[in-house]
Structure formats: structure tokens, C-alpha cells
Amino acid sequence: MDRAVEPTSAWWVTVYRQPHQGKVELRLGSAPLEEALQGFSFIEFYGEWPTVLRYLHYTLSANTDTRLIYVQLFGGINPYTLTHSDATLIVRCFDHNTLLEAFNRVGQDEQEGYTLLVANPYLHAKTPRQQTEITAHLRSVAQERRVITFNQETKTHTPKGGYFHASSVHILIHLETQRRRGRGVRRGIGGWDTLYATLTKHPAKPSNTHYTLHLDKNPHHNNLKTPTLLNWLQPTRVE
Amino acid sequence: MGWILDAKPRKQGGVTLLIADGQTRIETSLATAHFNLYLKPKLPGLIPHLLSHPDLDPNTGMVGEGGEAEEAVEEEWWVPPWYTEKTSVARLPFTSIESLQCVERRLTAEGAAEVYNTYPDRVTQLFWSLGYPPTAKVGCAGDGKLTPVEDPSAEDYEQPGYSWAELRFYDWYGEVLHYEWKKPTHFDLEVHTKDEHYTVRREELGALGAYAREMGGVDVLGYPKTYSRILVEAGLNLYTVPLTLDRRTPTSEGVGEALIRLVEWSRISYTPLRLLAQASIGMPLTANEAHVAYGRRWLITQTNTRLEDWKTIPQLVVHDRGGLLYRPKPGAHFNVVQLDFTSMYPTLIHKWNISPETVNNPHAQHTLGVPGTKHTVEMGRLGVVPEALSRLLTRRERLRRLAAELGDGTLELRQQAVKWLLVASFGYLGFRNAKFGKIEAYECVTALARETVRRAVDAVGDAGYRVLHVMVDSVFVQRRDEAPITADELNTLIRTLEQVTGLKLKVEAEYDWVVFSRNRHSTLASPQRYYGRLASGALKLKGLECVKRSCPQVVRDAQLEALGILREARTPKQFAAALNRAWGAFEKHRSRLESTRLDVDTQPHLFAFCVRGARRAVPGGVDGYVWLIKGEEGYYQAEWGYMGIDRGHYLKLLDAAWEQLDPRPPLQRLRGEGG
Numbered sequence: 026m027d028r029a030v031e032p033t034s035a036w037w038v039t040v041y042r043q044p045h046q047g048k049v050e051l052r053l054g055s056a057p058l059e060e061a062l063q064g065f066s067f068i069e070f071y072g073e074w075p076t077v078l079r080y081l082h083y084t085l086s087a088n089t090d091t092r093l094i095y096v097q098l099f100g101g102i103n104p105y106t107l108t109h110s111d112a113t114l115i116v117r118c119f120d121h122n123t124l125l126e127a128f129n130r131v132g133q134d135e136q137e138g139y140t141l142l143v144a145n146p147y148l149h150a151k152t153p154r155q156q157t158e159i160t161a162h163l164r165s166v167a168q169e170r171r172v173i174t175f176n177q178e179t180k181t182h183t184p185k186g187g188y189f190h191a192s193s194v195h196i197l198i199h200l201e202t203q204r205r206r207g208r209g210v211r212r213g214i215g216g217w218d219t220l221y222a223t224l225t226k227h228p229a230k231p232s233n234t235h236y237t238l239h240l241d242k243n244p245h246h247n248n249l250k251t252p253t254l255l256n257w258l259q260p261t262r263v264e
Numbered sequence: 265m266g267w268i269l270d271a272k273p274r275k276q277g278g279v280t281l282l283i284a285d286g287q288t289r290i291e292t293s294l295a296t297a298h299f300n301l302y303l304k305p306k307l308p309g310l311i312p313h314l315l316s317h318p319d320l321d322p323n324t325g326m327v328g329e330g331g332e333a334e335e336a337v338e339e340e341w342w343v344p345p346w347y348t349e350k351t352s353v354a355r356l357p358f359t360s361i362e363s364l365q366c367v368e369r370r371l372t373a374e375g376a377a378e379v380y381n382t383y384p385d386r387v388t389q390l391f392w393s394l395g396y397p398p399t400a401k402v403g404c405a406g407d408g409k410l411t412p413v414e415d416p417s418a419e420d421y422e423q424p425g426y427s428w429a430e431l432r433f434y435d436w437y438g439e440v441l442h443y444e445w446k447k448p449t450h451f452d453l454e455v456h457t458k459d460e461h462y463t464v465r466r467e468e469l470g471a472l473g474a475y476a477r478e479m480g481g482v483d484v485l486g487y488p489k490t491y492s493r494i495l496v497e498a499g500l501n502l503y504t505v506p507l508t509l510d511r512r513t514p515t516s517e518g519v520g521e522a523l524i525r526l527v528e529w530s531r532i533s534y535t536p537l538r539l540l541a542q543a544s545i546g547m548p549l550t551a552n553e554a555h556v557a558y559g560r561r562w563l564i565t566q567t568n569t570r571l572e573d574w575k576t577i578p579q580l581v582v583h584d585r586g587g588l589l590y591r592p593k594p595g596a597h598f599n600v601v602q603l604d605f606t607s608m609y610p611t612l613i614h615k616w617n618i619s620p621e622t623v624n625n626p627h628a629q630h631t632l633g634v635p636g637t638k639h640t641v642e643m644g645r646l647g648v649v650p651e652a653l654s655r656l657l658t659r660r661e662r663l664r665r666l667a668a669e670l671g672d673g674t675l676e677l678r679q680q681a682v683k684w685l686l687v688a689s690f691g692y693l694g695f696r697n698a699k700f701g702k703i704e705a706y707e708c709v710t711a712l713a714r715e716t717v718r719r720a721v722d723a724v725g726d727a728g729y730r731v732l733h734v735m736v737d738s739v740f741v742q743r744r745d746e747a748p749i750t751a752d753e754l755n756t757l758i759r760t761l762e763q764v765t766g767l768k769l770k771v772e773a774e775y776d777w778v779v780f781s782r783n784r785h786s787t788l789a790s791p792q793r794y795y796g797r798l799a800s801g802a803l804k805l806k807g808l809e810c811v812k813r814s815c816p817q818v819v820r821d822a823q824l825e826a827l828g829i830l831r832e833a834r835t836p837k838q839f840a841a842a843l844n845r846a847w848g849a850f851e852k853h854r855s856r857l858e859s860t861r862l863d864v865d866t867q868p869h870l871f872a873f874c875v876r877g878a879r880r881a882v883p884g885g886v887d888g889y890v891w892l893i894k895g896e897e898g899y900y901q902a903e904w905g906y907m908g909i910d911r912g913h914y915l916k917l918l919d920a921a922w923e924q925l926d927p928r929p930p931l932q933r934l935r936g937e938g939g
């Protein structure tokens with residue numbers, strides 16, 4: 026990553042940390058990571074798509090007051106695993122122009138408080154010009170509300186979208202499973218329910234900071250409406 | 265007198281028409297042709313500047329100077345996406361398509377104007393303005409002017425007498441469709457001209473040069489295009505053939521049949537054959553819809569953005585569903601009738617006025633809610649898609665009637681060509697690149713289809729029948745006592761269902777028995793796999809191995825032989841006995857396969873099967889269809905030659921093929937009891 030997009034000065038932090046956007050607490054599977062992201066409005070998780078997609082499912086199920094712009098062709102999100110919540114609104118975009126239209130709609134929306142999630146924003150961007158258009162819209166929306174993008178990585182393990190996008194994003198977090206670290210993936214801790222996040226870019230913290238995300242072990246993530254068999258056998262906990 | 269075969273715009277202006285009568289071809293010029301450029305200027309003074317372009321047609325009403333000429337080119341058109349407001353656009357008629365495209369590119373690149381109506385291509389739009397399709401039969405008057413000699417909208421038009429030839433290549437394992445390095449050994453050739461019609465079967469490839477002259481002289485040549493190099497080596501000049509059809513996919517449709525289909529699509533959409541031959545079914549379909557929009561003066565934009573409304577995830581789950589599909593109880597069922605809704609999806613689109621501009625239109629006055637969704641449909645004005653489809657539905661109905669009256673095979677093929685357009689029309693409504701598509705319109709159609717079939721299922725139950733299976737637009741009905749349903753009872757049931765659903769139904773098939781094949785991964789049957797004996801004695805096979813092209817001949821032979829035995833049975837008792845005999849036939853094939861002298865006794869082509877991509881055999885896959893064989897060390901391409909088989913794999917395939925036929929539960933199957 027170019028040093029120019031990795032500033033650590035106090036000025037940079039002051040500019041990007043916007044107090045009005047830090048009100049809604051996000052549940053991301055790791056308390057230190059949630060703390061590190063507080064106050065920043067343009068955050069990106071990227072990595073191998075199956076890994077990022079699994080994390081997107083977790084983010085959708087663990088958070089309320091979110092809206093998702095979902096760029097898709099085939100497959101992707103399994104909505105049947107997320108039917109317990111009707112707090113998340115979703116819109117699907119099947120081509121580049123529709124995606125820009127979705128950004129315009131969010132830009133004109135006067136409702137405050139929700140976080141915008143964008144899944145795979147550069148899927149239909151075939152040219153650098155289209156990538157620039159998407160980044161420009163994302164920057165514009167991030168002025169008004171918190172934007173979290175879930176992006177694919179390129180063959181060189183950089184986020185899709187080009188340098189303009191990488192330098193526009195305030196915080197970049199790389200996601201990976203244990204498989205990428207040379208070991209087999211098992212169930213339980215260190216298995217499919219665990220992801221490893223690495224801060225690639227942060228205005229205040231040193232890059233290469235690692236976090237472990239426990240997707241199903243998060244005490245905040247308690248899905249009471251669709252209990253597992255074990256939950257169902259035990260008396261329901263009311264918080 | 266002849267049929268237009270192709271239309272090519274000339275650099276210096278106008279169009280060259282190629283007219284053929286099966287024997288000779290002539291080229292004639294359509295000098296008065298012009299191509300319209302529709303634009304809305306963003307810069308002041310752009311139109312007067314463009315009016316001085318030397319390639320503008322001077323004979324199209326742009327008279328006067330300055331303001332007068334500017335007014336003459338202005339037209340009022342309706343604006344997308346809702347087409348409730350009008351706007352003024354300039355229409356500039358160019359004589360040269362090259363000049364038009366040059367101006368269009370500049371205007372778009374510099375952002376000087378919004379350009380409209382760029383779809384479909386300009387030649388198609390030219391034929392719209394001429395008023396006859398690009399395959400019309402034309403005569404030449406004394407002044408050199410072309411005039412159509414038949415009604416362009418007629419269904420029973422004379423089939424164009426283009427001469428054609430079809431070339432197919434073969435190797436030891438079957439018809440080869442993909443050429444990489446090894447030449448095929450034999451070829452089949454069929455030549456059809458006005459004077460002669462001959463067929464050559466399994467000729468050696470070396471003899472291809474002897475036919476190069478005949479092939480070069482035809483109007484239409486069909487062959488797998490990856491073999492162009494072989495044809496050139498044989499001495500054929502491919503540039504002399506005006507129209508070539510790529511036959512790279514395994515299809516039983518010959519060039520003669522393909523021409524009937526393409527000509528029908530061309531007459532519906534006014535698209536030249538040359539474009540249709542390379543395009544998907546979406547091109548004639550969208551061109552037909554665009555023709556309707558053009559007639560209403562509705563602007564067609566270069567890109568359409570139809571963003572759906574926000575949905576909650578439970579709403580998404582409900583909306584994003586397909587048609588109703590049951591998982592039937594596996595087993596043999598006797599005296600079953602399959603009822604089918606006639607053109608269900610197109611009829612629903614037409615009846616409910618579903619079109620991109622009518623679904624969720626915020627300006628609509630009279631709307632109707634679609635059951636099971638949050639969408640509304642405007643009912644005040646007819647949408648573009650319903651109007652285009654209603655024309656197709658009417659045309660298909662007339663063709664079907666004419667084909668039945670006259671017993672004409674050509675009319676039947678035309679009817680099927682229109683049917684495919686209707687089938688594709690629904691899918692295209694949800695296709696992201698469709699000019700007249702919208703995902704919400706697509707969701708409306710599937711929701712209405714589910715609602716319609718649910719009503720039908722309830723009505724069947726109320727009438728005292730049992731519903732065995734539902735497959736999107738098809739319902740399998742049986743009497744509760746499993747006795748045959750009489751013709752009167754069937755007519756009464758159909759009338760009841762038509763009243764309840766508002767759609768027409770027909771008897772798709774009357775079965776003596778039908779078997780829903782057991783799915784090896786569940787206790788239920790596969791929804792789209794069944795076979796049955798029709799009352800006429802014929803078999804209807806759906807989803808079985810033997811109807812798939814990826815099935816090796818050895819498995820197909822075994823399954824077809826067993827089906828032939830089962831076909832003789834009519835009653836449950838006969839069926840149970842036939843099942844045991846069919847198993848015997850399978851056993852015979854199995855023991856043949858298990859025999860040690862397999863390589864000597866059997867023919868290796870029985871083990872080859874045709875697949876697309878072939879990722880397991882070829883690293884990176886193949887862009888086309890290739891033949892494979894499963895050997896001891898994995899899959900390999902048949903064109904490398906026969907190198908043995910993995911006997912265990914083919915035995916497994918045989919077992920799987922038998923499982924598809926045997927309706928008995930596994931325990932009963934072990935005991936050898938009846939179905």
C-alpha cells in the first residue's frame with residue numbers, strides 16, 4: 026500500500042473522525058475492532074469473497090438500523106438465514122447504472138441514523154472510469170452517513186476498485202480464515218466461526234494490527250427468534 | 265421476383281439489398297433509404313450546426329432556413345421510465361449510416377446531446393419505416409422500385425426459397441462440434457437448391473473438396489464454425505456465402521428447420537437474418553417490443569436504470585420465488601391426466617398488464633395490487649410488453665389453427681418458433697440487460713402464477729380429484745379411486761378450472777400410468793423427472809438419463825430397452841411383472857459390461873458422452889462441446905483415441921439409470937415386489 030494513503034497524523038484523524046456518525050454502535054464480532062472503528066464513516070472489509078460473504082451474513086444478523094445495497098448476479102446472500110430480522114432493508118443492483126441510482130437514492134434519503142452496507146460494489150465495474158464513478162458516489166454518501174463496504178480482493182490481495190478507492194476508504198480491514206494461514210479449518214474456535222481481521226489502513230492505529238472475530242461467540246449476538254435446538258430446549262433468556 | 269436475404273448499409277449512403285430466389289442472387293440498391301438520429305441537444309446552436317451536415321437527407325421535410333428548419337426536425341416523444349411526460353427531440357435523417365454513427369459517437373463522447381432510439385440496430389429501424397420485413401418476397405417494377413408482393417403480416421406466407429447446405433463432421437465416437445487439433449474423419453452433407461436436393465452420408469474428409477463449389481454457391485450454409493479452416497483448406501471461399509449458421513451445439517434441428525424459425529422471427533421483429541443468426545432469442549423479442557414502443561413514440565434510452573424498491577429480508581424471501589413446484593410422492597400412479605395452462609406466463613403478463621412502466625408506477629391512476637407481493641400494476645393503459653405479447657399470442661393461435669387445418673409441417677415449425685419467443689418473454693422480463701425488463705415485473709408474474717396454480721389445486725380437490733404433482737403450469741390429476749377419468753368428467757373439470765383461474769387449460773397428456781422417479785438424496789421424488797405411458801401407447805420421458813446428451817450410449821441403450829418393456833404394461837399387475845422383466849434387461853447389459861472381454865466385444869463409441877466445457881478432462885475447460893470417456897485414470901477426450909474405460913464408473917451409471925426407472929421403495933426393490 027502506498028504510504029500516501031496511510032497517514033497517521035492527528036490532523037487526519039480529526040478530519041475523518043466525525044462525531045455525529047459514532048452514535049450507533051456496530052457489532053462486528055470483536056470489541057477492540059468495534060472500538061477502533063468508532064467515529065469513522067467509510068470502512069471496508071475485503072478478502073476472499075466466500076469469507077467476506079460469511080462475515081456480511083454475520084453483520085446483517087448482528088446489527089439493526091442497516092441498509093444493504095447488494096450488487097449481485099447469481100448466488101450470494103442466503104436470505105433464508107436472515108429472516109428473523111425485518112430491521113434491515115435491502116436493494117439488489119444487477120448492473121452498474123442501477124448501482125449508481127441506488128447511491129443517488131441513499132444520497133437523497135433524509136432519514137438519518139442507519140448504516141449503509143454495500144456488498145461487492147465493484148462487481149459490475151468493467152472499466153477504471155466505472156470504478157471511479159462508484160468510488161465518487163461512495164465518498165459522497167460517506168459524508169452523510171456511515172458506509173461499510175464488503176469487497177473482493179484482487180489476485181494481488183488488494184481490494185478491488187483501484188488506488189482511488191483504496192485511498193478514499195478511511196479504514197481497510199482484510200479478512201481471512203485459518204485456511205489462508207496454512208492450516209485446516211475446523212469447527213469451534215479457530216474454525217469456520219472464527220475470522221482473522223488485519224488492519225491494512227487506519228488513520229490512527231498502526232497497520233498490521235490483528236483481531237480475531239468470533240462470529241457466533243459474540244455475547245451481543247443472540248438470535249432469540251430463530252433458536253438452535255439447544256436454545257429451544259433451554260428456557261428462553263429474556264434480556 | 266425473389267426474397268430479400270440481407271441488407272447492408274453502404275459507405276456512400278443508402279442500402280444494398282441482396283435478393284435470392286434459390287437459384288440466382290442479385291444485388292440492388294435502395295438509394296432512398298435513410299437512418300434517423302434522435303437526439304436532445306444540451307448545447308445551444310447544436311441543431312442548426314448539425315443541419316448543415318452534408319449527409320443529411322434533403323428530401324425529408326427539412327425545408328426552410330434557420331428556425332423553420334429547426335422546427336421541422338423537432339418531434340414530440342414520451343419520456344422513460346414511466347412514459348407519462350412528453351419531450352421534444354430532434355430527428356435527423358442521415359443517408360449514410362457511417363456518418364450517423366460518427367456524429368452519434370462524437371455527441372455522446374462530448375456530452376453535447378442525449379441520443380435516443382439507438383436500439384434496435386438502424387437496419388431494423390429502416391425496415392420498420394419501409395413497412396415490410398427483411399425476408400419479404402419482393403418484385404421489381406419497371407422503374408427499378410422494389411415492392412413487396414405479399415402481406416407482411418400474413419402467417420401463411422410463402423417460405424423463402426433460399427438455397428442451403430448443411431455440413432456435419434464425424435469421428436469414430438459421434439458428431440464432433442469442437443475443433444482443436446485433430447481433424448474429423450468423415451462428414452455428412454445435405455444440399456438443397458431450387459433444382460436439386462441431395463445428401464451425402466459418412467463421406468471421408470478428403471472428399472470434401474469435391475463439394476466445395478456446390479457449398480460456395482448456396483445462400484445459407486450451416487456448419488460448426490470452428491471448422492472454417494478445414495473448409496478453406498478444401499477450397500471453399502466462405503466469403504461467397506451470404507449467410508452462415510453456426511452449428512456448434514448438439515441439436516437435432518437442421519438448417520432447413522432453423523431457416524423456418526429464423527424467417528419467422530425476422531418477420532415478427534423486422535430484424536435481418538444475418539443479425540438473428542448470431543444473436544440470442546432476446547434480439548427478436550426485444551426488437552418486437554421496441555417496435556411497439558416506437559409506434560407509440562416512446563423513447564428508448566441507451567441504458568435503462570430500473571432500481572427496485574427497498575425490501576426487508578422476509579419480503580425478499582417472499583418476492584424472490586419462482587413458480588409453484590411440488591415434490592411428488594415417488595412411485596407408479598395409474599390413470600393420471602396432466603393438465604397444462606396454455607401459454608400461462610405470457611397470458612398472465614397480458615391479462616395483468618405487466619410491463620416495466622406499469623409496475624409500481626407512481627403516476628398511475630387505476631392500480632391493482634398483485635396478490636402476495638407489495639407491487640401494484642397500472643391498469644389504465646396497456647403496457648408495451650403486454651401489447652407485444654398479445655400480438656405474438658394471436659399469431660401463434662392463428663398458426664396453430666392453420667397448421668392443424670392444412671397439416672403443414674412448415675406452419676407447425678413457425679408456431680413453435682413463436683412459442684419459443686413467448687417462453688423466453690417471461691425470463692427476459694427479469695433479465696438485467698433487457699430493454700423492457702424489470703425485476704419487480706418478473707416478481708409479479710411469478711407471484712400471479714403461484715396464486716393461479718394454488719387456486720387450480722384447490723378447485724381440483726373440491727371437484728373430488730387428487731393432485732399428484734404440480735409443475736409451474738402443469739397439474740397431474742387422478743381420481744381418488746384411481747379409475748380412468750372419462751372425457752365428460754375431464755371437460756367439466758377443465759371448465760371449472762378455467763372459471764376459477766381465468767386462464768385456458770388443455771390436456772397435455774393422458775397417462776395409463778406415470779412414474780415419479782425416486783430421488784436418491786431424499787424420500788421424495790425429483791420434481792422434474794418422470795416417465796409415463798400415454799393412452800396412445802407412446803412413452804413420455806422427462807429428465808431421464810436417456811434423454812440427456814451427456815449420457816453414454818451404453819446407459820441409454822439399457823434404459824431405452826427397459827422402457828420398451830415397461831411400455832407394454834397397462835395395468836398395475838402388468839406393470840409389476842414388466843418391472844421384473846425390465847430389471848432382467850438391465851442385468852443383461854450389466855453382465856455384458858462386467859465381462860472380461862469387454863474391449864474386444866464391445867464398440868468403444870458406446871462409452872463416449874458429450875459435455876460442454878469439459879473442465880474435469882481439460883485443464884481450464886473448453887469453449888464448446890466435446891466427447892469424453894471415463895478411463896481408469898480419469899476422464900479423457902475421445903478424440904485422443906480409445907484408451908480403456910473405468911468399468912466401475914459405467915456400472916454405477918447403469919445402477920443410477922435403473923434407480924430412475926424403479927418406482928419401488930428400496931426394501932420392496934430388494935424383495936423383488938411390484939411397484
